[in-house]
Amino acid sequence: MGLxxxxxxxxxxxxxxxxxxxxxRQSLFIRKLQICCFQFDFSxxxxxxxxxxxxxxxxxxxxxxxxxxxxxxxxxxxEEMIQMVSVNVFRCLPPASHENTGQxxxxxxxxxxxxxxxxxxxxxx
Numbered sequence: 001m002g003l004x005x006x007x008x009x010x011x012x013x014x015x016x017x018x019x020x021x022x023x024x025r026q027s028l029f030i031r032k033l034q035i036c037c038f039q040f041d042f043s044x045x046x047x048x049x050x051x052x053x054x055x056x057x058x059x060x061x062x063x064x065x066x067x068x069x070x071x072x073x074x075x076x077x078x079e080e081m082i083q084m085v086s087v088n089v090f091r092c093l094p095p096a097s098h099e100n101t102g103q104x105x106x107x108x109x110x111x112x113x114x115x116x117x118x119x120x121x122x123x124x125x
Contacts, residue, residue: 011035011051014058017065025071032058033080036125037087042117052121059124088125 014035020028035058040048065071073081116122 011038011054013054017061017071022071026074026077029062029065029071029073029077030080032062033077033084036062036084036121039087040118040121056120056124059121063124085125088122 014028014031017025017028036055038051038055040052040055042052066073
C-alpha cells in the first residue's frame with residue numbers, strides 16, 4: 001500500500017461501488033482506501049492535479065458507502081480504514097505564528113487562521 005509518498009505512476013479512477021457486483025465491493029473498498037493513503041504536495045495546485053481529484057472522489061465515495069450502509073465493513077476493511085485515517089490525519093504541524101514573527105506571546109484574536117492546503121481531502125477523512 002502506498003503510504004505517504006505520492007504514487008510513482010499514474011493513478012486510474014476506480015469504478016463506482018454501484019457499478020460492481022456485491023461480491024467485488026470489499027476488494028474495491030480496500031483499493032479505494034489504498035488510493036486515499038497517498039499524500040500529495042498541495043503547495044503546487046497543478047502538480048498531480050488529476051491524482052488529487054481521483055483521491056478526493058474516492059474519499060467522497062468511501063464516505064457515502066459507509067454512511068448509507070451499502071455493505072458490510074469487515075475487520076480487514078476496518079484495519080485499512082484506520083491506516084488511511086492515520087496516514088492523512090497525523091502529520092507535522094506548521095510552525096506557530098509567534099515562531100515566525102519572533103513574538104513570545106501572540107494574541108489569538110489577532111492571529112490569522114492557518115488554512116491547510118490539503119483541507120479538501122482532510123475534511124473528508
